[in-house]
Amino acid sequence: MPDRASSYSEDAVIKSPADGREYCPLTLDNGLQVLLIRQPDETKAAAALAVNAGHFDDPEDRQGLAHFLEHLLFLGTEAFPEVNAYSDFLATHGGHHNAWTGTEHSNFFFDVSAEQFSPALARFASQFIAPLFSQQWIERERQSIESEFRLKEKDELRRLYQVHKETSNPNHPFHKFSVGNLLTLRDLPGVSIRQQLLDFFKQHYHAGNMRLVLAGPQPLAELAALAHQHFAQVQPNKGRKEKISAPLYRADQLGVQLHLRPLKRARRLILTFALPAIDDDYRRKTTSFIAHILGYEGPDSLCSWLKAQGWINTLSAGGGISGSNFKDFNINIQLTADGLSHTDDICAAVFAYIRELAAHGIEDWRYREKQQLSTLSFRYQEPVKLVDWAAQLAVNMHHYDVADSIFGDYRMDGLDAAKAQQWLALMTPANARITLVSQQLPTSRCTTLYQAEYHIQPLSNAQLARYQQPPAAFSAKLPKTNPYIDADVSVFEVATEQSLPRLHHQQQELTVWYLQENQFRSPKGHLYVDFKLPSMATDQRLFATARLWCELVMDSLAETCYDAEIAGLHSNIYPHPSGICWHITGLSRRQLALLDQLLAVRNEHLAAPSRWEDLRQTLINNWTTAYKNQPINLLFSELNQQIQPGCFRLSDLAEELQTLSFDEYQQCLTQLWSPLEISAFMHGNWLPEHADQLVQRLQQELPARQADAEQPLMVKQLQRPSQQKQTVRSQHKDAAVILYNQGADSSHQEQAHYLIAQHLLAPQIFQQLRTEQQLGYVVGSHYLSMQRLPGSLMFVQSHDAPIEQVQAAIEQFIQNFGQSLNQLTDIRWKEIQQTLGRQLSVKDANLRSKSQRFWGQISLGEPQFEQQQQLQRIVNQCSRTKWIRWFSERFLQKPAALWLNSYAQL
Template identity: 35%
Template sequence: MIKTSKHDKQNYLHFQLDSGLRILVVETPNSNRFAAAVAIKAGHFNDPQDCPGLTHLLEHMLFQGTEVFPSQTHDFMHVVNNCGGRANAWTSQEYMNFYYDVNAQFAEPSLQHFSRFFVCPEFSQEKIEQEVAAIESEFKLKQRDEIRRLNEVHKETCNSEHPFSQFSVGNAETLVDNSFYTIRQRLMEHFEHYFTADNMTLVVSAPFACEESKNLIETYFEDIAVSKSLKSAPLPPLFVAENLAVQIDVRPLKNIKRAIYTFILPSEEPDYSAKSITYLSCLIGHECDGSLYCLLKDAGLANGLTAGCGLDDGESLEFNISVQLTDYGSQNLDKLSERLFAYINTIREIDFAPHIYNEKKKLAEIAFLHMEPAKPIEWVSQLSLKMHQYPIEEVIHGDYQMSGVNRDWLKQALAALTPESLRLVVLTPESKFDHISHYYQTPYRISRLDREDMQKWASARLATPLKLPEPNPYIPDRVEALDSCHADNEPQKLIEENGVTVWFKQDQKFRLPHGHIYVSLDLPNSQGTARKHAMTRLFIEIMMDDVISENYPAEAAGLCYNISPHQGGLTLHFNGYSQKQAAFVSRVLSQLRLRRFTEQNFNQIKQKLLASWRNHQHIKPANALFSQLSCMLQNNQFASDILAQHLSDVEFGEYAEFVVHLFDRVNLEAMIFGDWDMAQAIQIAEDIRKSLYTRSKSAGEVARKVFALQEQEYSYHLTTSHSDVAVINYFQADEVNEYKTALYMLLNQILSPIAFHDLRKEKQLGYMVGSAYFPINLCPGLIIYIQSDNKNIWDIQDNIDDLLEKLPSYFEQLDEEKWSNIQQGLIHQLNEQDTSLRACAQRYWMSIGLKDKNFRRRDKICGWITDIGLEEMIEQAQLIFAKKEYGYKRLVLTSNQDQAINQQLDVVNSFEITRHFQNQCGLVNL
């Protein structure tokens, strides 16, 4: 019997085919989705040594046609799109995972198509060459990814006999034919070796009876290759003696200052149910007063710390303490290391504190008791993987099971937290190096730790008694939801008066002891200039840093909060267990006005924020253009480089004066949603109002503006530090209403697979290619985007123009049946049932933000989607994409690193582009 949570109303059936294939069927009666996933116990670790990336290529190739459904006539992604669904796959170190979903009426034909992936893949030479090119583009796209660059250094400095040391992604250099094999032969052998029934699991989720799903599975998966009883050889050690007691200095591309202390502990995999690592992570990673984090922060050495496990290969486990360094900390690493080991050496000598583990265990039990269901496509993907990791009875419960600390493991783990088993990775822009990694070109240096330093660290002890976390007052006592007594279908207004609106809805659907509270503050004194906006962002960072230790117990007990900037001020979002959330909300709102910061704290957080903004120059070019587009189309939006420029010369006195007046005038809109009754909600609303208006005056909303494209073509160019080229074409609706929203959504449903197939698969312009519905506030829009490593901006734009000119011929291929499927697929997406309290809360809050006060906008959009006929769609598309005498009515943004090309273009900075564009535009009538 599979152990499930009390709110899981789904039925489960586990069985096994004669071939050995293990299967789990999930019956989801309230869904209209059919989803399936297959997990294979083979990943990057199983790549041949002389062909790294082969498993990744195999993942790609299974989507590229089968003997029954050849690629030339039956594209699986296109089929799934036409059935209102989506599909994807991933490859990790030890597993591959393939998954998809469709509207339930397409269950049988889609499952038949999917099943052939694992029986008779086509492996056409043309598609192999195409997907090798796609993997090469993916590799180049991620060459500047700091995690991948650091990971490669990790690979090059571990035991070369361990499969982790291999390059896992693959590229055009590794995926080539050699004198012994063709890539096609290698793919076929790899597939035949690992794609066997005993090495695979299948999970299907459907709205019909389990037996019906079982019959489908038996029909289409009975011919999976019979088990070969694969036996994996024991892995060699991940690290040998020469890989330990070392310091690895790494030079990142970004302005990152971080020290990562990695210790090699015994694997916890044999005793997964204990989760003893949770206790150790809390001892070292908690942020209460007296913690390691506070010890380092108070000394001015660090402004962030996390602790937890990394790779566990079944033999050993990496335990990482990652410290975000201040400038002082990066210059005094020895002081930091001595304090860190003083803390570790002291906790090794203290008695076991059972309340720390028991609190985590209780929270895990509550979390499992009230698990929120995932979307079917996500659920089947997760379960297919868990079937490899846990006994079938624990396939859902396994992640939450905490059977008690394994004291023997904990003793061994604490004993291993020594300089002798340490790998210290130091990332700073100033790092010295004498190696450059092979694939990602990461500069690094590896050296032995100094013996005298190691002896000093080994004997270090804290000067004051160690303070462990106290029993957590925020652990909930009530773990059941309240009786539902307020049955409004949509949120209702509790307060509506000058400058204050508060909404409330008691949850009746999910029946969880959870809640979400959103508090949006429009702050007129934060508006008007980039400098004010920058200081508002700094205020958020300083405030969050100031209250970390105070609020850590609440966060550890599942009361999460976040403060984020928006166009008119800032938003606070609280979520977690409802019983003690109201008191926590009042606490945080009162903390907003305390302004307990010093000049030292101001300078440290300011430099941290400046570094973060300046690092934006290293983001992907396409993402930089998305950000630039948002700044151009809205008021009160500023690019990161502009914010950094203004904040850089802000002094402490100016900032302190700004903060004094930041909350002088406030416009408040809030929503209380979840496990509260009306009386409780009224009290929470009043507490929120009192917390904010004791010393503030009410104000009107800050105006949100969207700039309207005129009858012309706009073109702007940005420089970038990235070698890739990026191009975005943006098309904007000429009216703001539900009809135009439906029209642009439908247009993207048609355009998205066409753009992907034409621009990425056929012309191979890059890995990051496609189209997207791109609304700004209420204004509908659509973008076509390409980031390329092999084309210049003119070639890319010519290909986009060519696609636009060919669109009428694509539309002519649509018939009424295909059109109906597109309409119904989009309607199903929009009407997809909320699978979690969080998703429901986000939907209501987004509606409030869009001024959908009756919560009927989605229904109206779906009504228009149904009503728009194919001929009308074609006619409107021709108007939107019509080429006029001046060109297209669109905004074109491009970026390039090549100085020769930049000299040919009118290159100005982000602020000048935004100002020039907005001066030429009108305003959208919202």
């Protein structure tokens, strides 16, 4: 590499032994710190730039400015003034981009086909050198920001967040409104917002405030040259920004109790403790160690004891906001109906457990357990998509030493007992904010934004005294040693070079697929076991029963399997339209033993009536309020219900559970499991004898006699040609519209044609309906496959435009798009084929994605595992003129289309 590229060697960044990428940091002459990543087998390249500027930096009279600037950076620069120059270039070459604005950082990232990396970087870098901030787009993007604000106006987390802001120190920047709206972003007398954008950009968007990651298959020297070529003109380092000096809370904002009345039915208790900033503790991760113990869910734990009292459903520890001068440490508890009347008892139990941890739990062996788990996670770290990796590391570079850009997330150098005691000493009632969330609570105030009703008052002397003593019969204990941590992590020798799953066993009711992984060599594996239950697809009462059964099983296993869970052995049980699937992942050596536990539960599980009632009510509440503030998601759900068998409306499922008794539930379970077929897939660190053992276990699950299996239900075919239109009642005032265009058959050719259509439609519908026409913040299109039958889904959710205007805009867009295809040149067509071909040939990023892909094809009945190759071949051979005729027939002349829209019934 050139001498100027870096003052570090290529091994200056600590990486996992499983990581085959090359890393090299460098610093440009302007002070910009860069991390180069080479992944030779990649077909894409990616970049990410994280800026140490967020909504904390907004001027008091211009709240939301950092977020607004993030939007406008994409909309034209001096070098590339066209508003869509950046997004169109990426879409043309198989890429995508995104960004976010946080409290103290903003992050911008994209990926693109590797051979187009340099011209993509030219467009990306120009945003951080000379953005236009065109007045035309300032006016339009104000509407977009307003739409984004309105979209989340009824979001429960936003409302809780706003109460948090309004009850914190007004001298700390956390109190500021982060999103912005038409009011905060309007022009002020004598001060244009454009000038404030320019001032903000000049002040914060300089090289010293930025961290850049460039990643791709190019040699490191070439990546270094690209960094110099495109980013040397970024404003030079202006030095460090001023530190925040004000505390997050005033003294009168601690030792308080808050009430928040949610819009949806919910019961939650959050204990928040104000701690100092934790960035300088990343090498030891003291708060993670404390959270590991307080959030333990195994036998005799705090969580277990509170569940046994019938007061809580879940407990987690360690979350909460953090920043450069503060850290909130949260203990987050989901309450039962009975728990809402025992919140003081719950708080007393939490404080008693904290005191027990401080007195007896700060021990090296406990820290070493957590350290071993972190080391194992790092050693067998699974790679992620290159663009996601770049975006993550760009932020990490702001928080960690350059050598720890990767390892910093896992590093645990040893227990700092003094710091642990120091922080536990701050976890007291006097330093706490205790938040209760329930519709039953009295409130006295309302936030200015989001209209959240709340109340705040100091903890009473009686409460403070009560919290000094544990509740009656309190018996929670600190965790014992975890037997799963010292599990065998060896990797079996490769028994075969086979690269595709093979059918290991097949009989009438049992099919087992097997593949020993030889690409991602690790001690991990994935085990899928699918219980096919045809009755679920036709009987919504049985489907509701199955959903409740899955919740109860996972709840009953949460305690007994918790040690395995935190040691990296995970299980999930979930219903789908034709059955119940169990997915086990993690260290393969322990998975069959965990499967035995799951199978035993299937055959023997009988929930206690009280716990059954708690989870039944929880599901009813969740289903009743699921789409109350999400009209576009309501329409997606309605589409599935109308087209795909085995999909039911959540409101209908809630009604089924409302009338379901415990005795009938038991009867439904017997009916649910017959007839039964089992399909399984074992993939990862396994040998053929393990597949034999799996077969033996599953054979025992098949009943001796079965009812006759029902024929599988097929996707509902829409009439062609037809344009059906239906309206769905919503509890949200936004207009939402979706257009589903259904394919004629499930052939690979039809799938390939819809993929081409989606590749062309997606950027244009966003550009025209969202950016130019400002119809709404949620605008887009998706390729939609239902049981291999392809289709297209276009959607808009608008705060201001009526349904008729949105529908007319979508219809006009399709007409204009169809006409524009006459200008589609042979050169552009070739680019489309090459870009899609590369996307279809992208290799799996990790073992998980590979397993998911194979399992998806097994579930869809594609045992040749050639779907991607077939689609790639068809795309490469597809005639431009024939595809245009196909599009005209499917979308314009003879569409099979279903329009769904929502109207507000408030």
